[in-house]
Amino acid sequence: MNTYTAEVNRIQDLTHDVRAIELRLLDPPTMSFKAGQFVSFEVPKEGQPRPVTRPYSIASPPEQQDRILLVLNLVQGGPGSSYLFSLREGERTSCKGPAGAFYLRDDGTKDLLFVATGTGIAPMRSMILTQLQRQPDRPVTLFWGLRSQRDLYWQDELAMLVAAHPRLTVVTTLSRPEPGWQGASGRVTALVEERIASVRNLAVYLCGGSGMIKDVTARINAKGLCPIYREKYYDE
Ligand SMILES: Cc1cc2nc3c(=O)[nH]c(=O)nc-3n(C[C@H](O)[C@H](O)[C@H](O)COP(=O)(O)OP(=O)(O)OC[C@H]3O[C@@H](n4cnc5c(N)ncnc54)[C@H](O)[C@@H]3O)c2cc1C
Ligand SMILES: NC(=O)c1ccc[n+]([C@@H]2O[C@H](COP(=O)([O-])OP(=O)(O)OC[C@H]3O[C@@H](n4cnc5c(N)ncnc54)[C@H](OP(=O)(O)O)[C@@H]3O)[C@@H](O)[C@H]2O)c1
Incomplete structure (x- = not known):
């Protein structure tokens, strides 16, 4: 797992409570991942001394290595989604990844x-x-x-x-x-x-x-x- 610095490239509100956020990777500038894997954000939680970790699946395909797309719903008062919903285009953030065992298998016959x-x-x-x-x-x-x-x-x-x-x-x-x-x-x-x-x-x-x-x-x-x-x- 690497830590990535990224810039919010594009924000798109998809519904009343679902938002797509495209991150452009800055450092390192590309991510190699398997379709289905996720990245994690460490975010502050009110009343807790340490940040909490929240994972988000990558919605874009791995062939696009310099940008990743996230899609998430707003949970009122939820530290992870509130943090991501607070980001604005052009702002920087960081995440860790890729991770996860839920990925597309090379299962040619099924x-x-x-x-x-x-x-x-x-x-x-x-x-x-x-x-x-x-x-x-x-x-x-x-x-x-x-x-x-x-x-x-x-x-x-x-x-x-x-x-x-x-x-x-x-x-x-x-x-x-x-x-x-x-x-x-x-x-x-x-x-x-x-x-x-x-x-x-x-x-x-x-x-x-x-x-x-x-x-x-x-x-x-x-x-x-x-x-x-x-x-x-x-x-x-
Ligand atoms: C491997 C993995 C990948 C994930 N990928 C995504 C993703 O791509 N998009 C996404 O929206 N979320 C995803 N999640 C959920 C995400 O990590 C957070 O749990 C979610 O954003 C809520 O975190 P919070 O801190 O805002 O709210 P919290 O304070 O942690 O509140 C969690 C509560 O919010 C409610 N809730 C509403 N929507 C969700 C939701 N989508 N996920 C979890 N709980 C929800 C549930 O009732 C849950 O008990 C993923 C979780 C895992 C384990
Ligand atoms: N989306 C909203 O408008 C909304 C509003 C308030 C709170 N929330 C809360 O936010 C969280 C996640 O929201 P979400 O939009 O991702 O999910 P969601 O709105 O809770 O559910 C999405 C879909 O999953 C269905 N579903 C729920 N349990 C299922 C099951 N056992 N088998 C098959 N389908 C099932 C729901 O059907 P049913 O409608 O039959 O449950 C709904 O069609 C939940 O905790 C939810 O309670 C969401």
């Missing part, structure tokens, strides 16, 4: 299923972009669970990827849609239950809260044995 809730999409974006380059002919499915229309982002980018890659399937499902939603409704668990016929030739990647990871793991296991790679963001 179809891939990615299941994310909320900002659990971050490592999936890096992995899917990498996989589509590596093996454009292998089937890839993404199920992404959000609450309602106001929580949607990256839908245009995903639609463009689907248009360019016939073997890519993306379903964004809303658990609490407002009237007028034409897409899938309910939790990602229901999509796994209903739309995954067999796990015989599948590798599964899960990222989000502990409840989703537990429930989806159980649904997959009930269908048979296959590799399941998991990144838990928080305990419910």
